[in-house]
Amino acid sequence: MLSLHRSSLLAAALALLLICAIYAGAGAVKAAHAWHWMDIVGEGGTAVMSGVWFMLTLSSRPRGLVTRLLAGGLCAIMLGSWADCLDEFFAVGKTQLWDNWLEALVPFGMLVLTVGMYYWRQEQFCLNEHLQKRERLFRDHRAFDRITQLAGADYLRGQVRAEQARSPGNACALALLDIDRFHLINREFGQREGDRVLQAVGHMLLLNLRNDDLLCRYAGDRFAVLMPDTGAAEAEALARHLCFMVGQMLHHAKDAPVRLTLRHASAAAGAAPEALLAELGRQLSAPAAAAAARAAA
Numbered sequence: 001m002l003s004l005h006r007s008s009l010l011a012a013a014l015a016l017l018l019i020c021a022i023y024a025g026a027g028a029v030k031a032a033h034a035w036h037w038m039d040i041v042g043e044g045g046t047a048v049m050s051g052v053w054f055m056l057t058l059s060s061r062p063r064g065l066v067t068r069l070l071a072g073g074l075c076a077i078m079l080g081s082w083a084d085c086l087d088e089f090f091a092v093g094k095t096q097l098w099d100n101w102l103e104a105l106v107p108f109g110m111l112v113l114t115v116g117m118y119y120w121r122q123e124q125f126c127l128n129e130h131l132q133k134r135e136r137l138f139r140d141h142r143a144f145d146r147i148t149q150l151a152g153a154d155y156l157r158g159q160v161r162a163e164q165a166r167s168p169g170n171a172c173a174l175a176l177l178d179i180d181r182f183h184l185i186n187r188e189f190g191q192r193e194g195d196r197v198l199q200a201v202g203h204m205l206l207l208n209l210r211n212d213d214l215l216c217r218y219a220g221d222r223f224a225v226l227m228p229d230t231g232a233a234e235a236e237a238l239a240r241h242l243c244f245m246v247g248q249m250l251h252h253a254k255d256a257p258v259r260l261t262l263r264h265a266s267a268a269a270g271a272a273p274e275a276l277l278a279e280l281g282r283q284l285s286a287p288a289a290a291a292a293a294r295a296a297a
Helices: 002-026 037-060 065-086 098-103 105-132 135-140 153-166 182-189 191-207 232-247 273-296
Strands: 172-179 214-219 222-228 250-253 256-259 262-268
Touching (some): 065 105, 153 214, 153 222, 153 273, 172 191, 182 191
Antiparallel strands (some): 214 222
């Protein structure tokens, strides 16, 4: 991950060296007996620890606004504390204010870091909601699909039965979603790129589900969404919304933009899971079969 932030690391290293050069060039070296070791340990330790946190932040996060704010704030604290530490080794004239400005980087960095932590908090809320949508899988410790990290068809059938048994009088719906022309993506770009498409679509679907909905990879390029306490009309609207959101994506396969679209079929989950899924599968396949017949004619 650090390779993504080479420019930030280089800028921080150059800034440290520049501050050293400024103090060495403009200040007078103090005698050893004038050093205040408590200040040196405190200010130097703050600079070192801020530098360590700066490295840890860059090594664990991708590029983005939150990363820039967190790392920028820590870097400013590091530079300001470093300048404050060097002030113990070099005497600077009272009329020169540049050292005060350098030391002021500490409160400025704390302000930037605070803003970064606010946005990081918002980011965590989104991630926690994303994870909550997988809660059933985590709670039951089921094996995930290797590619999408979603459960498969067997788990889906079991959950449909569980919902039907839990509240037989309440509405429950199921939707199947199929990626259009997925075989062409595999053929043109390879299976690895096809796996990336499945992952991207899975993430987009998860982000747009409600907390109680369950997303599974049903088979191949088909996903299934179980929607508890949802009627058929509402399920249809939600399935259309999911298809719309995936349609807004522009996936880049080997630097070539690929527009992704989904077909969908939805119904109330009142029948046995096998019959219900078979019927939804027929609804999804009907348009493709009709299109193939027209092409053959």
